[in-house]
Amino acid sequence: MSVATIIDAAIKTATVFFGVGIGKITIIPALITALVYFNYDLIDPENHPRVTKELKKSYDFIVIGGGSAGNVIVNRLTENPEWNVLLLEAGGHETEITDVPILSLYLHKTKIDWQYRPQPQDTACQAMVDHRCCWTRGKHREGVETQNASIFLKIDTEDGPKCL
Helix, strand or coil: CCHHHHHHHHHHHHHHHHCHHHHHHHCHHHHHHHHHHHCHHHHCHHHCCCCCCCCCCCCCEEEECCCHHHHHHHHHHCCCCCCCEEEECCCECCCHHHHCHHHHHHHCCCCCECCECCCCCCCCCCCCHHHCCCECCECECCHHHHCCCCCCCCCCCCCHHHHC
16 A cells, blocks of 8 residues: 555545545645654664674674663764774664654564563453563664663662662
8 A cells, every 4th residue: 555545545434524624624734744753764763773694703892671771871982993892782773753752652562572471460450361461562773762662760779679
């Protein structure tokens, strides 16, 4: 299905539901979204990781996991042009949804989620199947940061040691 076909169908649907004038105005955000979705590689080409087909015989540093910390470490290490750095990541490329934190719920239980399930709980996750929560973790270069809407929680200095 082409982008033009999708846009035409969207305009017809909006016109039926909202009337001629309003339908075409309210469909503009949807059209922009569709254009960005189908042309994402053209809009954001520098955001894609450089994938190498040939590995070197040795590296100065190998970082496993391209989550929030892994990416920062690799970035800092590559500031020295003398060092060879390899980042190993199990997942594939990010999607356009990973760039928008509010859309993170759409990433749960997908191919870029490890889909971990903890052991059955007696006092939690009672509405979940087998009393097991979904423990989402990112399986791609940006890691769990994109799976949890980029939320950062800081532990209180008094409570922190008690948690450990």
